[in-house]
Amino acid sequence: MKTLKLSRLAMVAGTVVAMATAAWAQGEPKRVIVVSLEDRKLGLVEDGQVKKVYSVAVGKPSTPSPVGTFTIERRVANPTYHHGGKSIPPGPGNPVGTRWMGLSKHGYGIHGTNEPKSIGKAASHGCIRMAKADLEELYGLVAEGDTVELVGERNEETAQLFGNGQNPGAAGTVQTAMAAQAAGGVQSAARSAVHEANGTEKANPAVLVAAALVTSL
Numbered sequence: 001m002k003t004l005k006l007s008r009l010a011m012v013a014g015t016v017v018a019m020a021t022a023a024w025a026q027g028e029p030k031r032v033i034v035v036s037l038e039d040r041k042l043g044l045v046e047d048g049q050v051k052k053v054y055s056v057a058v059g060k061p062s063t064p065s066p067v068g069t070f071t072i073e074r075r076v077a078n079p080t081y082h083h084g085g086k087s088i089p090p091g092p093g094n095p096v097g098t099r100w101m102g103l104s105k106h107g108y109g110i111h112g113t114n115e116p117k118s119i120g121k122a123a124s125h126g127c128i129r130m131a132k133a134d135l136e137e138l139y140g141l142v143a144e145g146d147t148v149e150l151v152g153e154r155n156e157e158t159a160q161l162f163g164n165g166q167n168p169g170a171a172g173t174v175q176t177a178m179a180a181q182a183a184g185g186v187q188s189a190a191r192s193a194v195h196e197a198n199g200t201e202k203a204n205p206a207v208l209v210a211a212a213l214v215t216s217l
Helices: 002-025 132-142 158-164 188-196 203-211
Strands: 031-036 041-046 047-060 068-077 082-085 086-088 097-102 109-111 122-124 128-130 147-152
Touching: 002 047, 031 158, 041 132, 041 158, 047 132, 047 158, 082 147, 097 132, 128 132
Parallel strands: 031 147, 047 122, 109 128
Antiparallel strands: 031 041, 041 047, 047 128, 068 097, 068 147, 082 086, 097 109
């Protein structure tokens, strides 16, 4: 079990470092949206910093939210809702609210709701629901192509972002500690990169973003 855990964390570290390095080389911030389905929380991580944490509604047991890594494929302001041959125009009665962020998993997205009391509960048909003000704020902070991680059960990564279910959002700025055993020496590389960047340039976000998703053992 320990070996499997280390291997999984090493794979996550390597993948995120590679993705973030590519974004950094292009001079663009690397954004990752992390949703803990168990905590019913959504966190926006940008260049290794937890920028925002929101309460959300997730899929109910009969229609669970998917688990995995996806991307934002489509962003629509004031969408028209289509279902079962019916169309509902933008307005207070629109089930997806004022914004739609469609995921690479067809039929699923991050959106608003005309049932605000459902926020913080397992109540949706599988999508991630947000309160109107939170949704519109997040919509303005993300872009098509951004990564979305939907995590089914609370783990080391979500605990670092949201706390242990008792104090969500307490992580604030994500620590730069890496799992050296899991990442095969990534921790040493991270410390070196941060040290070398001190006083000249900001640390490589590849290191910081990886730290946002991989906790030390």
